[in-house]
């Protein structure tokens with residue numbers, strides 16, 4: 001039996017996870033896709049229950065799963081904990097070698113008018129950020145903090161860069177065959193190596209065009225000419241920042257999902273946003289980020305392309321009717337939007 005480990009996490013995590021699982025369960029009910037769920041703790045919820053953000057039981061469940069769904073972690077309640085919820089997520093990424101974080105950015109027809117950026121600049125935008133997820137300054141040693149000095153270390157090895165480059169080039173081969181490698185090679189040693197390895201790897205993909213861009217100007221072009229991009233490949237922290245910036249193009253952070261891929265074949269799927277403490281518990285969070293995380297899982301882990309397409313179609317129909325959460329200017333609740341998507345999906349399957 002296909003096993004999915006579900007990590008609801010904190011804040012809006014449980015609310016949007018319930019939405020994602022609600023949609024997935026339609027396929028089980030209709031006999032189209034069977035699976036069992038193992039629900040485990042991560043983040044603040046795990047700190048509260050067992051005193052640490054990533055219990056061994058959670059890791060063991062993930063390691064014996066076919067895929068992992070994660071809601072979101074973190075929140076002000078745990079800001080002063082010795083080990084914060086975020087440390088649990090980072091340790092999970094590291095322990096499961098989830099090195100390639102794929103963050104698709106598509107501006108849909110239904111939502112294009114909701115971005116603060118002019119419609120003609122962004123209509124048709126369709127790119128993917130490939131973010132290196134297990135290296136860089138997030139994980140480098142030594143790191144230190146005392147009252148007068150703090151130290152973080154940014155480390156990248158050639159192997160780590162080569163691995164993420166290959167993921168980006170292979171993805172580009174299935175798309176418009178252009179890779180933009182983003183770095184800060186005018187300043188950073190890690191970025192100089194990044195650029196050199198990008199050039200070397202590109203020799204193996206002659207059908208793909210490689211261009212380099214500095215991260216500061218990339219941040220600007222992403223807003224002014226986002227249609228220029230096909231696949232952006234970048235290191236861990238730049239990818240984190242650029243992907244939240246990219247959400248401005250799509251109308252809301254609440255519509256963006258991601259897959260974190262591992263060579264083990266056990267991948268993790270999660271929204272790119274956080275636990276949104278400002279709206280948690282109000283039933284107003286946009287469930288689309290989690291529902292799209294489920295469609296990414298259906299495609300990347302289970303090759304269930306038709307089922308994923310059906311969910312996309314159901315979401316599109318619901319958006320066309322203007323049934324949206326507050327972040328997109330609507331006044332429907334999380335559960336209402338989910339209910340309408342479920343109904344559309346059932347109709348699509350039936351028809």
Ligand SMILES: NC(=O)c1ccc[n+]([C@@H]2O[C@H](COP(=O)([O-])OP(=O)(O)OC[C@H]3O[C@@H](n4cnc5c(N)ncnc54)[C@H](O)[C@@H]3O)[C@@H](O)[C@H]2O)c1
Pocket residue numbers: 012016071072073074075076086089253254255270271272273274275276277278279284285286287289327
């Ligand atoms: N992968 C993760 O679990 C993850 C990612 C990012 C941040 N975090 C954590 O989340 C906590 C809050 O961080 P933050 O406030 O900077 O970022 P955030 O992404 O949680 O929220 C930023 C803004 O976007 C809104 N937003 C986010 N998701 C939404 C959704 N689905 N629907 C509607 N609006 C949505 C929030 O209401 C907020 O105004 C922090 O503890 C942070 O470390 C976790």
Ligand SMILES: CC(C)[C@H](C(=O)O)[C@@H](O)C(=O)O
Pocket residue numbers: 074086089090240272273274
């Ligand atoms: C919560 C935090 C550690 C995480 C990150 O920085 O990777 C988040 O911002 C993300 O984008 O998934």
Ligand SMILES: [Mg+2]
Pocket residue numbers: 240241244272
């Ligand atoms: Mg982030």
